Amino acid sequence: MSTMSVSTPPDAAVPDAAAPAVGPSPLALALRAWPVRIALAVLCLVVLMAILAPFVGTTNPTRIDPAFRLKPPSAAHWLGTDGFGRDVYSRLVYGARISLIVGTGVVLLAVSVGLVVGVLAGYFRVVDAIVMRVMDGMMAIPGILLAIALVALTGAQVTTILVAIAIPEVPRVVRLVRSVVLGIRGEAFVEAAQTLGTRVLPMIGRHLLPSTLAPLLVLGTYIFASAIMTEAVLSFLGAGLPPQTPTWGNLMADGRAYFMLQPGIVLYPGLLVSMLVLSVNVLGDALRDGLDPRMAKRI
Amino acid sequence: MALLVLRRLMAAIPVLFIVALIVFSVLRLAPGDPAALVAGDNASPEQVAVIRQSMGLDRPVLEQFARWLGKAVQGDLGESLISSQPVSTLVADRLGPSLSLAICTIVLSVAVAIPLGVVAAWKQGRPLDRALMAGSVLGFSVPVFIIGYVLIFVFARTLHWLPVQGYQPLSEGIGAFAKRLLMPTVALSFPYIALIARIVRTSVMEVMGEDFIRTARAKGAPERVVLLRHALGNAAVPIVTVIGMSVAMLIGGVVVTESVFNIPGLGRLVLESVQGRDFTVIQALILLFSVVYVFLNLAIDVLYVIVDPRIRY
Numbered sequence: 313m314s315t316m317s318v319s320t321p322p323d324a325a326v327p328d329a330a331a332p333a334v335g336p337s338p339l340a341l342a343l344r345a346w347p348v349r350i351a352l353a354v355l356c357l358v359v360l361m362a363i364l365a366p367f368v369g370t371t372n373p374t375r376i377d378p379a380f381r382l383k384p385p386s387a388a389h390w391l392g393t394d395g396f397g398r399d400v401y402s403r404l405v406y407g408a409r410i411s412l413i414v415g416t417g418v419v420l421l422a423v424s425v426g427l428v429v430g431v432l433a434g435y436f437r438v439v440d441a442i443v444m445r446v447m448d449g450m451m452a453i454p455g456i457l458l459a460i461a462l463v464a465l466t467g468a469q470v471t472t473i474l475v476a477i478a479i480p481e482v483p484r485v486v487r488l489v490r491s492v493v494l495g496i497r498g499e500a501f502v503e504a505a506q507t508l509g510t511r512v513l514p515m516i517g518r519h520l521l522p523s524t525l526a527p528l529l530v531l532g533t534y535i536f537a538s539a540i541m542t543e544a545v546l547s548f549l550g551a552g553l554p555p556q557t558p559t560w561g562n563l564m565a566d567g568r569a570y571f572m573l574q575p576g577i578v579l580y581p582g583l584l585v586s587m588l589v590l591s592v593n594v595l596g597d598a599l600r601d602g603l604d605p606r607m608a609k610r611i
Numbered sequence: 612m613a614l615l616v617l618r619r620l621m622a623a624i625p626v627l628f629i630v631a632l633i634v635f636s637v638l639r640l641a642p643g644d645p646a647a648l649v650a651g652d653n654a655s656p657e658q659v660a661v662i663r664q665s666m667g668l669d670r671p672v673l674e675q676f677a678r679w680l681g682k683a684v685q686g687d688l689g690e691s692l693i694s695s696q697p698v699s700t701l702v703a704d705r706l707g708p709s710l711s712l713a714i715c716t717i718v719l720s721v722a723v724a725i726p727l728g729v730v731a732a733w734k735q736g737r738p739l740d741r742a743l744m745a746g747s748v749l750g751f752s753v754p755v756f757i758i759g760y761v762l763i764f765v766f767a768r769t770l771h772w773l774p775v776q777g778y779q780p781l782s783e784g785i786g787a788f789a790k791r792l793l794m795p796t797v798a799l800s801f802p803y804i805a806l807i808a809r810i811v812r813t814s815v816m817e818v819m820g821e822d823f824i825r826t827a828r829a830k831g832a833p834e835r836v837v838l839l840r841h842a843l844g845n846a847a848v849p850i851v852t853v854i855g856m857s858v859a860m861l862i863g864g865v866v867v868t869e870s871v872f873n874i875p876g877l878g879r880l881v882l883e884s885v886q887g888r889d890f891t892v893i894q895a896l897i898l899l900f901s902v903v904y905v906f907l908n909l910a911i912d913v914l915y916v917i918v919d920p921r922i923r924y
Contacts, residue, residue, distance in 0.1 A: 582756075
């Protein structure tokens, strides 16, 4: 993605800038750093956990067993049981599913909506004026509060939670896409395309969109991390999925009352959430530095 | 200067209007009838109708919005559907704890983050810098309530140094106040320290590359003066931005922290009203927080001009 000048004087003693770059690309280099490798490993681990949940020694995560409440780790219950006698280990493993589903869903939703709105706002002045006011208004409302209110109003299913978490993320995407489009609007190739009479859709699709992809990828990674965290917070506050559903936030919410007795119920899901969010953030940083270091100012 | 403030205020008005619009319409999405909620299960349809009329819900939606907004601007945020107390009273009662937590957090965050960031920029590339930056990614990746629980685990459960939760107002003694507020403040500060330290480091690093820094060094100024007076002063704009952003983000953080540490503040009020479907209060609170955010941004814009005289709007 670096722009290399081809106009070096032939007699210069400077290295020939027109020669093709040898060696790994900046992206490959960024992704080889050991923190990134660990982050990728953690991410893969969580994904595997989610996919293979029924096969890794878990029992029914919603099965209540009042006789076995709050037991410490044992052979039957690898991480002990919670306040209702449910197996903590199983709930932990199944919880990965919700986190990943919510994370991916929110990113897809927020990015698709934000991309469309952002491109239109960047390209058409009239749209821009209205859209940016609305985005400013949306950004003024604290995201958590908006999400809590939305979930409380529309019910606690996965789809409503996805929408509730995605909505506060949309302004970030819109801003980024808009700034990219505004940045390239004055470029020669856009002007050339306009002169050639390119219609709006092909203009957007073929000329404007490709420049937004790299920044969007990086932002999407950050939104993924943020969505997982928000879902955990929502469940923890009791404003997320119903308490029987095994999510990491719900685990922590259940475990609060017994924290002094069995701190593990709160700490294990907490550890997992932290590790996953941390790994995704590290990945995002690596992607950002690898794709275009200039992005660091914008994202 | 006065003109600047006025212009910014004028620009803020459409944003505030849109915020009010969003807040109002979001809450109108509620399935279910608030009048029926207030009336209770055993009310007859006539009673529900009377209540609906007294709540103004039988008017057209636009008129409801206009009335609500009109009252809100005058400070009347309505009454709680559950307790019938005026929302303003509820807010006033809960303001103290939240404000204390917020202010202590900001002070702690800024006091810790700026030195950390400056040191990281100074020792750029060396192990200390790397460690600090790694710590900062950690700081905003670990959710606040988890940090809170870890702190409780270590300091309250294991070491028994600090009380687990609760809040003591300042009027009842500074010792108790501080002891109770210490863990929530530290827990809540983590992500902001992380964020602010990073930005401080980046901006100071950028400024350090400027010519006037080289000149100052050439003139024999001690490194400490170079760092603090020349670099930091000129790096102030992004730092002020991020501090402002953090203050705004605090609102969400306060909700969670109050829940973990059982502090009777505005954050807890939000949760209680959500659980109780008290949508007058929810509406009023979200509006209140958003208005605060908008005015905060305004204050930051004005602060920019003070900090960096080159900026002219």
